[in-house]
Amino acid sequence: QVQLVESGGGLVKPGGSLRLSCAASGFIFSDYYVSWVRQAPGKGLEWVSYISDTSTRTNYADSVRGRFTISRDNAQNSLYLQMNSLRADDTAVYYCARVAAPLGFNDYWGQGILVTVSS
Amino acid sequence: EIVMTQSPATLSVSPGERVTLSCRASQSVSSKLAWYRQKPGQAPRLLIYGASTRATGIPARFSGSGSETEFTLTISSLQPEDFGVYYCQQYNIWLTFGGGTKVEIK
Numbered sequence: 001q002v003q004l005v006e007s008g009g010g011l012v013k014p015g016g017s018l019r020l021s022c023a024a025s026g027f028i029f030s031d032y033y034v035s036w037v038r039q040a041p042g043k044g045l046e047w048v049s050y051i052s053d054t055s056t057r058t059n060y061a062d063s064v065r066g067r068f069t070i071s072r073d074n075a076q077n078s079l080y081l082q083m084n085s086l087r088a089d090d091t092a093v094y095y096c097a098r099v100a101a102p103l104g105f106n107d108y109w110g111q112g113i114l115v116t117v118s119s
Numbered sequence: 120e121i122v123m124t125q126s127p128a129t130l131s132v133s134p135g136e137r138v139t140l141s142c143r144a145s146q147s148v149s150s151k152l153a154w155y156r157q158k159p160g161q162a163p164r165l166l167i168y169g170a171s172t173r174a175t176g177i178p179a180r181f182s183g184s185g186s187e188t189e190f191t192l193t194i195s196s197l198q199p200e201d202f203g204v205y206y207c208q209q210y211n212i213w214l215t216f217g218g219g220t221k222v223e224i225k
Contacts, residue, residue, distance in 0.1 A: 035214075045155075045163065045206055047214040059213070095162055104210050105153035107174065109162035 002026040004096045004110035011116045016086050022079040022096030022110055030054075030074040033099035035106060036081050038092035038115075046092075049081065050099060064090075086117045121145055121209050123217035131225040138194040140220045142207035147187045151211035154183055154192045157219075158203040166205075167192065197222070 008020040022034070035050035049060045049070040058070050069082040079096055093114050097106035122145040132138055142152065150170040155163035165174040167183035170190060180195040194201055202224055207217040 044219045045157075045208075045216040047216065050214075100168065104151075105165065105168045105208060106155075106163075107165050107168075109164070112162055 002108040006113035009113035020081040029077040040092045125217035133225045140192040142190040144188045148209040148211035153208045
């Protein structure tokens, strides 16, 4: 079955960096776009970034563009999110999610990983 | 950016009741609209895509309708496991989510 497992979250100070990872299994990872979606405590869902199957296309929400970088390693069935210049409003649960079709909806989600930005 | 507006914000419902949730887009998204349900402490789960197609394993009591800017998710008879927060998402131009509708026990 499709599984997505995030790791790398934790507590970081404002201005710091963190790298999230997502390990995929149960499907042909290299065939799919994948994305990151986040949810601040008690708030709704916010799309953060996506990357195409061959890494040729990426896009970011305005709130993270220039600070976050999405990447993938198809040989390792892994997705990454490098987060730099972190701010308090980046505090959220970050979900890795498979994209069902190019720039489409998310059909499978990981369990999420908490990132807390605080001094 | 396309803004998605969901109503109501909260809905108090008894098990067995019929539930109708609304989602409005600030401009046309064609039929590129998905619905998700999220339970506390869990990831969202896909319910509906293409405005009206049920995702794998989703029971027939869930139905979606609408196009362009007005969409509806209907649950014909609410079951105890259906309580949670429901989000709509447009994927016609980039991706945006609505603010959610919380379905709680009356």
